[in-house]
Amino acid sequence: MAKTRVVVVDDSALVRSLLSEIINRQPDMECVGAAADPYVAREMIRNTNPDVITLDVEMPRMDGIDFLGKLMRLRPTPVVMVSTLTERGADVTLRALELGAVDFVAKPKIGVADGLRQLAEEITDKVRIASKAHLKRLAVPVAGPSAGHGESAPARPAAPSSIGRLSTEKIVFIGASTGGTEATKEVLMQLPPDSPAVMITQHMPAGFTKSYAARLDGLCRIRVAEARDGERVLPGHAYIAPGGMHLSVERSGANYIARVQAGEPVNRHMPSVEVLFKSAARVVGPNALGIMLTGMGADGAKAMREMRDAGSYNFVQDEASCVVFGMPREAIAHGAAHEVLPLTQIAPKLIERLRSTAGMSINRV
Template sequence: MYTVLIIDDSPSMRRVIKDMIDSIDEFEVIATAVDAYDAREKIKQYEPDLVTIDINMPKMDGVTFLRNLMRLHPMPAVVVSGEGVRGNDIFDDGAVGFVPKPEAGESMVSFHSRIKDTLLNLTFLLKRYTLKKPKALKQVKTSKIEVHHKVHPNEVIPSKPALMPGSKVIAIGSSTGGVESLLKVFRDLPSGLPPIVITQHIPYGFSNSFAHRLNDNSQVNVHEAKDGEILERGYAYLAPGNMHLTIEKVGGNYKTKLLDTVKVSQHKPSVDVLFRSVNNSVGSSAMGVMMTGMGDDGSIAMKDMFDNGAYTVAQNKESCVVFGMPMKAIQAGAVKDIIHLNEIAQYIVEYSKGRRR
């Protein structure tokens, strides 16, 4: 159970956010605060695992408070405020998530969904934050990187032979519950696989640290995708939390292309955008994997992949945190095999060896 302090000057918004967070099994609101000064005292008193911060507050605005918090008492912080706060560079100031408050006429159901998705996607970070005893450091296995000669995501690497068009590419889409589920899959994957491209619905500012986490727990080299990278065997490319990830054929290569455009299927990054580009570039040589998540993002483009001869699988209901995205893909007739989370890595390996079509 992770404890949360809500900081918002609006009594009604504090009640709404509290009720929403308390409805999530893994989280409990331990206290609320009306402004930055009230929050400072309650952080000392309650030592919460996470704080939510409104930007427009009296006495001290949320951005200033966030900067002070990261300087004096760094801890996971999610900004819950108006859409316009993105211009304040809140992620550069230390926030790990952003949830826009509902606009006029928007239902509370949609707002609750955003709150839930963001918090559930932050659970692995919270686990690391709450492991405060020195013995927790033993869980960091840096030796694994050396054993498998892995490359740190920020390390400059020499160029390698590119893939030729027609080579296999694996595309994965996930949302709510996807962080822990992807970690499970990547722990079981060997090195040397065809390139993997991933869209996980994830807050901006959090995707890079999640890529590091995947990289440190897998034989696959994982990093946050950058624009114009040549896809290589043994590598995985995670969509940044504020950009659509696509791939395209350029000459004799497959390359990443990041798009800073509008949300698609209510998301940015969007699984539909990734899967559509994979279908257009790789066609029947691709594999599509739909994992746990809320909503229907990815189902339309996955049906196009299926119709084009790609191999497509979906995570089954029993192993999903939320069976929304896989269910919609299955209902659309876009899925060849429905499999348990524990089988996904095996199916990826078998596809890469030509045993699954």
């Protein structure tokens, strides 16, 4: 079987050496080049035609974000961002994901050598996933170095009309992983301010979900925030599972509340979609609507079937519009899906479903 060919782009000689070593130790991949800056990388990519690029954000002569924007316009190639900046500069990481990076790894601020060795499995897993990702050419002009400070934010879509009188019992549950930051944004930006509450588990490490929620809050008509343990779950609000914590829903008298708790990883993830969806099946039952978006693996697939068995109505993203058709494929295989749709159709169909069932709810006190 042909090996996955990887080009490493990083201004640190140590990091280039370590990443090359980590990649070359894998039987199914090889590092075909390592570049210290984007200009060297450009020639190297042209000559070696890699399957995946690992890219640092902060480099001399041209920063990684500018380079990524040019790359995705002219020669779309799967990219995994590997950078110290991504840990404290979550906004930069989110900008990279907007521009088409498949995923990211946050290398530690200190103890880089040991830290990268500990991250070897995560790095190589993400390179494997990236090598199979579906990419789309970036059509829009990319803003300059100030990108990510407002002027490059996507315009809101045309305002959807209000859904109408809805039961506050309804809750929408979203699960996503690789490619999911942009897919979730696509769904949420189409929701009107009077939509039901939305609870979201997106696989993301601690330190990133707060910035992600703030970014979405500035783009959407509903309010978006990181979930806080014990808070009421209200219509017109979206709640994102904090990185490194599980999110679930519970009943407290007449209200739904968010539960945010530490615990063991489930399906290797924390937060885990399985945890959120299981709570939806148990607590919300037929008043739940489930959405499974792009992502690697099978996290949440079984629990989404449990949601369906408990009476929920479920939407699953189709293969053509997924960055990685893993979690959606597994959800379909488990018989969890009522509708399998292109990403752009999920929010309109969700709104249509909500309007058709407006006023109908099943009390589960």
